[in-house]
Amino acid sequence: FNLTIDDNPEILQETKRAISTTSIPGQPPLFVEISLKTPESTLILELWSLTFKQELQEPNIRILNTVYNRMALLLRSVISVTRVIPAYKLSRMKTSDYIMCYNIYTADQQCDYADVLGQEFKRVELGTVGTPFGGLVFELSYRTRLEIIVPVNNKLMIKSDHYGNTGAKEIQTQPDSPAFPRQEVLNLDKADSPMTQVKTNPTNAVAAFEPNHITPVLPDDEDTSIPFSGLLKQSIKFKKLQNHNKGNHEKEKAEVIYEQQDVPADSGTSESSSSGGGDRNPPADFIMVDLKTPFAPSPAPSAGSGQVGSSADIDTELNTFEASLGEYDDFVRKLCGGTGDYEGSSSSGSMSGGPRFP
Amino acid sequence: MNARSQTFDFSAECHQVSEVVSCIFHSILFHRTLGKFHYRQEGKYSIGTIGYEDIDCDFIDLTYVRCASSHLANTMNQHVQAFDQAIRDPSNVTENGVRRGQISLEFYNKKRVNWPFAPECLPWEVWTIRIEVKSIRSEIERQLNRENLGELVGEKVVLIAEVMNRQQYLPKIPAQSEVDLIFDTSFPDIQPYLFRMSYKTSIYPSAPNVITMSTRFFRALAF
Numbered sequence: 001f002n003l004t005i006d007d008n009p010e011i012l013q014e015t016k017r018a019i020s021t022t023s024i025p026g027q028p029p030l031f032v033e034i035s036l037k038t039p040e041s042t043l044i045l046e047l048w049s050l051t052f053k054q055e056l057q058e059p060n061i062r063i064l065n066t067v068y069n070r071m072a073l074l075l076r077s078v079i080s081v082t083r084v085i086p087a088y089k090l091s092r093m094k095t096s097d098y099i100m101c102y103n104i105y106t107a108d109q110q111c112d113y114a115d116v117l118g119q120e121f122k123r124v125e126l127g128t129v130g131t132p133f134g135g136l137v138f139e140l141s142y143r144t145r146l147e148i149i150v151p152v153n154n155k156l157m158i159k160s161d162h163y164g165n166t167g168a169k170e171i172q173t174q175p176d177s178p179a180f181p182r183q184e185v186l187n188l189d190k191a192d193s194p195m196t197q198v199k200t201n202p203t204n205a206v207a208a209f210e211p212n213h214i215t216p217v218l219p220d221d222e223d224t225s226i227p228f229s230g231l232l233k234q235s236i237k238f239k240k241l242q243n244h245n246k247g248n249h250e251k252e253k254a255e256v257i258y259e260q261q262d263v264p265a266d267s268g269t270s271e272s273s274s275s276g277g278g279d280r281n282p283p284a285d286f287i288m289v290d291l292k293t294p295f296a297p298s299p300a301p302s303a304g305s306g307q308v309g310s311s312a313d314i315d316t317e318l319n320t321f322e323a324s325l326g327e328y329d330d331f332v333r334k335l336c337g338g339t340g341d342y343e344g345s346s347s348s349g350s351m352s353g354g355p356r357f358p
Numbered sequence: 359m360n361a362r363s364q365t366f367d368f369s370a371e372c373h374q375v376s377e378v379v380s381c382i383f384h385s386i387l388f389h390r391t392l393g394k395f396h397y398r399q400e401g402k403y404s405i406g407t408i409g410y411e412d413i414d415c416d417f418i419d420l421t422y423v424r425c426a427s428s429h430l431a432n433t434m435n436q437h438v439q440a441f442d443q444a445i446r447d448p449s450n451v452t453e454n455g456v457r458r459g460q461i462s463l464e465f466y467n468k469k470r471v472n473w474p475f476a477p478e479c480l481p482w483e484v485w486t487i488r489i490e491v492k493s494i495r496s497e498i499e500r501q502l503n504r505e506n507l508g509e510l511v512g513e514k515v516v517l518i519a520e521v522m523n524r525q526q527y528l529p530k531i532p533a534q535s536e537v538d539l540i541f542d543t544s545f546p547d548i549q550p551y552l553f554r555m556s557y558k559t560s561i562y563p564s565a566p567n568v569i570t571m572s573t574r575f576f577r578a579l580a581f
Contacts, residue, residue, distance in 0.1 A: 002393045004409040076389050077519035083412060083421045084512030124516055127523025
């Protein structure tokens with residue numbers, strides 16, 4: 001037919017096998033079926049049929065010129081049409097999700113094309129080649145909506161990340177059921193489709209330099225009760241923020257309070273402590289101002305312990321001071337009368353205003 | 359003899375015009391091209407083979423088949439690019455601000471006449487594409503247009519195949535002395551029927567298509 005076409009020996013063998021040895025007028029229609037096969041289902045995409053109709057014979061036609069030329073023209077039409085019908089795009093996709101198959105057979109029965117190819121199939125009579133014995137009619141019927149149909153038991157095909165990291169769902173096929181949009185099927189066939197990949201939900205990702213969703217809440221500088229309170233950053237309360245993202249059901253809500261080490265003795269603590277999840281007070285910003293008086297002894301804990309002493313220890317200390325009271329008074333008299341360095345008013349003022357030792 | 363004609367209408371973006379025209383006309387020429395004739399003694403001849411190749415479009419979702427001939431591809435490209443430039447011409451705008459143009463592929467026979475007159479050209483088949491240029495601003499709409507136009511052009515290719523295979527007039531295979539009256543023998547690797555291309559826009563009204571009154575009758579028969 002004057003066309004450079006690479007013959008496929010397997011296809012030639014299959015065709016010869018399908019065509020019986022009886023004469024052409026007795027041949028049932030020859031079908032070439034193109035289908036898409038997945039592990040779960042088979043979808044017929046195209047049905048090419050070659051039918052011999054004796055009533056279309058042309059007794060006076062010249063075989064060598066006219067018949068062969070018309071066959072050559074028909075062959076060109078078939079080649080042109082194969083590229084523009086929907087299944088061609090699927091055949092060009094290189095993926096392991098499905099394979100394209102062909103089947104060559106003869107069949108005498110009428111085919112229900114709507115049942116095989118879907119309701120919106122198209123049928124085209126590509127051409128008829130008349131011969132002295134009858135006419136060869138070449139027809140094409142093809143599926144226009146490339147959809148995988150699910151059965152009535154509602155096993156739906158959904159994307160892998162529809163509910164988060166749940167993975168791909170099961171696919172089933174059954175004719176005469178609601179169909180999926182064409183685009184989803186084409187996406188299914190691609191190697192990088194959402195059905196074949198489980199993508200992690202990026203909403204759980206923590207932003208850079210952000211420690212575990214903890215964001216610092218700095219003191220409010222507009223708090224007028226404490227002047228320059230914004231400069232006092234001795235105690236900052238951190239709180240865990242609730243994750244408000246969809247699909248993220250993290251409901252943990254806790255307050256973490258970090259306190260400075262120089263805390264007055266009556267606070268009960270002298271080092272930082274954190275309560276994870278225990279404090280259920282409403283999140284309210286506050287500042288602990290630790291006023292450190294000059295020359296005030298640091299509430300250094302007893303050696304190595306760092307713990308506050310008991311009441312018995314305090315009584316002992318007081319008794320010691322009372323026993324030494326006379327010695328302290330003599331010391332003060334010596335300072336006031338012996339050295340003569342102190343002025344009466346200032347010294348008395350200072351002495352009177354000074355701290356009184358217990 | 360009256361020429362049969364077929365007209366296709368498309369609405370496409372500027373950058374899609376070339377591919378739409380190339381797809382349609384190459385599909386037609388694929389049907390109207392034979393291999394090189396090799397004449398032998400006693401009027402016998404043999405016909406060479408032609409190859410074909412798949413062309414993937416860049417701006418529409420479609421693949422089409424054309425003859426594997428670089429000379430034919432260059433010839434087609436020249437005409438299509440000239441048409442594309444004519445459409446893009448800034449002055450090619452109608453009163454409504456729309457850009458339009460049409461391009462035709464015409465198959466004809468030559469008929470020798472007495473000297474000094476040039477051979478007469480008798481068209482027997484005319485294919486016309488009418489283009490209306492549209493502008494799309496949304497990327498989503500552009501993608502949809504790309505797919506839809508690919509489907510539409512594909513449907514026209516199927517229609518071309520149906521038309522080609524109807525039992526209708528085709529020039530007879532000529533003798534060696536008259537092969538140049540039926541076929542274009544200028545190509546080294548293929549032998550298409552004699553054809554010519556012409557286009558017209560609002561500012562470049564080239565030679566009009568040869569459409570006679572009887573084409574209405576042929577259209578009624580054909581479609």
